[in-house]
Amino acid sequence: MIKLAHPVIDDDEKAAVIAALESGQLAQGPRVAAFERAFAAYCGAGHAVAVNSGTAALHLALVAHGIGAGDEVIVPAFSFAATATAVLHAGARPVFADVCDDDFGIDPASAERAITPATRAIIAVHLYGQACRIAEVEALCGPGRITLIEDAAQAVGATAGERRCGSIGTAAFSFYATKNLQTGEGGMITTGDAAVAERARMLRSQGERARYVTEEAGYNFRMTEVAAALGATQLPKIGARNDRRSANAARLTARLEGNPRIVVPREMAGRRHVWHQYTLRVPAGGEARDALQAGLRERGIESAVFYPAPIHRQPLYRRLGYAGVSLPVAERLAGEVLSIPVHPSLSDADVDAVAAAVNDLAR
Numbered sequence: 001m002i003k004l005a006h007p008v009i010d011d012d013e014k015a016a017v018i019a020a021l022e023s024g025q026l027a028q029g030p031r032v033a034a035f036e037r038a039f040a041a042y043c044g045a046g047h048a049v050a051v052n053s054g055t056a057a058l059h060l061a062l063v064a065h066g067i068g069a070g071d072e073v074i075v076p077a078f079s080f081a082a083t084a085t086a087v088l089h090a091g092a093r094p095v096f097a098d099v100c101d102d103d104f105g106i107d108p109a110s111a112e113r114a115i116t117p118a119t120r121a122i123i124a125v126h127l128y129g130q131a132c133r134i135a136e137v138e139a140l141c142g143p144g145r146i147t148l149i150e151d152a153a154q155a156v157g158a159t160a161g162e163r164r165c166g167s168i169g170t171a172a173f174s175f176y177a178t179k180n181l182q183t184g185e186g187g188m189i190t191t192g193d194a195a196v197a198e199r200a201r202m203l204r205s206q207g208e209r210a211r212y213v214t215e216e217a218g219y220n221f222r223m224t225e226v227a228a229a230l231g232a233t234q235l236p237k238i239g240a241r242n243d244r245r246s247a248n249a250a251r252l253t254a255r256l257e258g259n260p261r262i263v264v265p266r267e268m269a270g271r272r273h274v275w276h277q278y279t280l281r282v283p284a285g286g287e288a289r290d291a292l293q294a295g296l297r298e299r300g301i302e303s304a305v306f307y308p309a310p311i312h313r314q315p316l317y318r319r320l321g322y323a324g325v326s327l328p329v330a331e332r333l334a335g336e337v338l339s340i341p342v343h344p345s346l347s348d349a350d351v352d353a354v355a356a357a358v359n360d361l362a363r
């Protein structure tokens, strides 16, 4: 079986976990603080606040910016569900924007049309490991007007121009088991705003700055020392692991780009793609895409559809009154996309087998 994701845990990562277990401190402690410092430096962000999931990072980023009841937050309709549920958990209202079919990110023109006097933030998702049109979204936000939140859950190490994802707005990362950097569960907020970082630190641990002094209704979003040990040990290797993903992606593209039945993913000019996923499109649509996936499965190759429905078409949002929302690109992409293996543990022979199977099935 050629899997879609495979965690890479080296001997020194195992040793770091054992050391954390033997340190006498299992929950948020010195390893979490060290991981935060290293991660902020890696992203080129002023501050980093570790949490226990990417979902918690998104939720806390919104709350730390003071976004809540009565506010609207613009989110792309084609993303992981948590991008939008974080807005609901913050007490605000998600307003969906359409996406672009070349980089799968938010369409700045659609985002602009969604702006109202109640808009407080835009969440820009760097889907599949490539930055979205973030400079255009940043321009829409303007200084001090609308808060820019990057959902960088899939984009550790990706760049947009000279800047790393996570250093542009306030950002949320995920270190879930299948992400490029993997701690099992885990997440991080990065921000250039010291006050937001301080508020996020307070809210992450019961709304306390000093022990047992409750200032606000906080959460328990703390990271464990074990997760931080894994993350900090992996961070120096993420460049090499992302390079291996890039090499696998280039090898896939070289073998697939002549196939008229599929559209291969593009690395956009001036952006470093970190290939969290290698996502094809099958323009013939749902049935042809599903047949390709079934054929791959028969040949022992795992693939996945991220995501089979746009967020506004999920039962929750129908119930919340979004049934009339129409976002044609997001709706079309949900029927066309298929992610195939690109992870760093694949051999060249694995990559060749994946490409050969796709070409053989999509003829």
Ligand SMILES: *Cc1c(COP(=O)(O)O)cnc(C)c1O
Residues within 6 Å of the ligand: 053, 054, 055, 056, 079, 080, 082, 083, 125, 151, 153, 154, 173, 174, 175, 176, 185, 186, 187
């Ligand atoms: C994984 C992911 C999240 C949520 O992260 P968790 O760690 O699973 O909570 C949010 N947004 C996107 C785009 C993701 O891929």
